[in-house]
Amino acid sequence: MVIKILENKKSASNYSEILLKYRYSIPIRAILAMAKAACFQFKQFKIYHDRCAMKVGTDGVLLGAWADVAGxxxxxxxxxGTGLIALMLAQRSAADCQIVGVEIEENAYCQALDNVAISPWSARVTIYHQSMQQFCRQSSQHFDLIVANPPYFESASQCRDQSRETARYVGDLSHLDWLLAAENCLSVKGKIQFVLPFQAGICLQQQLSATSSKLCCTEVCHVITKEGKMPQRMLLTFAFLTNKTSPKQSELTIYDQQHCYHSDVIPMFKPFYLKL
Structure with missing residues (x-):
């Protein structure tokens, strides 16, 4: 039987309501597909992302696994977003480490709250419904580590979904704006770590060097999606340095030629992915 969920799918707050209402008419394969789309199961927590414009993806997992939580x-x-990176860092960090997430888009904020609430680290993770720049401007807190997987497209002219536009497109705030806002909340010996498209990462380093900021790029990791290809992503670390030096260079490959996880990332992803 071909299912028809009609408009009710749009108004339902989550997939469980849809499944309950149509439980006798939806084929099992459709139920499994919907459940898979609504939730991503990690080893120690799960991420629901059915209400979020941007779903669980490699960039977020990469940053959450790579970021330096030591100390x-x-x-x-x-x-x-969904709270994915915040929860990955909660899993990796010390038991007394406090984690704050900031999200402007309302649906993503609400979903992040729910994901945190059902995680083992709900007492350590707090989510704020605010713009990034407002939080950084008003906060009296200073952080040892600040991470971001910021929007990465320059133009939203082809995007019809406002929440997806907010999540994916740079808009009025450049990556440099994100970095300088984060600087306001960074502790003296802290680090800021971003994941960006490769060319955007190069551009950000150039833009930063033209400012009076005391931040310096201290580490650059080129991310190769598949072995033998050119880098597609860049992981960057920024910190306060008195004497600016060239950043440390490294490289990560995600997939080998057989499209299996490369040995570079298996140790990083193994604490999270069920099949590793």
Whole structure:
């Protein structure tokens, strides 16, 4: 039987309502597909992303697994979306480390709250419904680690979904704006770590060097999606340095030629992915 969910799917707050209403008419394969789309199961927590414009993706997992949590007592996740990175860092960090997520888009904010509430670290993770720049401007807190997977497209002319536009497109705020806003909340010995498209990462380094900011790019990791290809992503670390030096360079490959996870990332992803 071909299912018809009609408009009710749009008004339902989550997929469980749809499944309950249509439980006798939806084929099992459709139920399984909907459940898979609504939730991503990790080893120690799960992420529901059915109400979020941007779903669980490799960029977020990569940053959450790569970010340096050593010695961090306070961590800030700017534009936290579903709460994925915040929860990955909660799993990896010390038991007394406090984590704050900031999200402007209402549906994503509400979903992040729900994901945190059902996680093992709900007492350590707090989510704020605010713009990134407002939070950084008003906050009296300073963080040892600030992470962000910021919007990455320059133009939203082809995007019809406002929430997806907010999540994916740079808009009025450039990546440099994100970085300088984060600087306001960074502790003296803290780090800011971003994941960006490769060319955007190069551009951000150039833009930063032209400012009077005391931040310096200290580490650059080129991310190769598939072995033998050119880098597609860049992981960057920024910190306060008195004497600016060239950043440390490294490289990560995500998939090998057989499209299996590369040995570079298996140790990073193994604590999270069920099949590793």
């Amino acid at each position: 961090a007592n306070r961590i800030l996740d700017l534009g936290c």
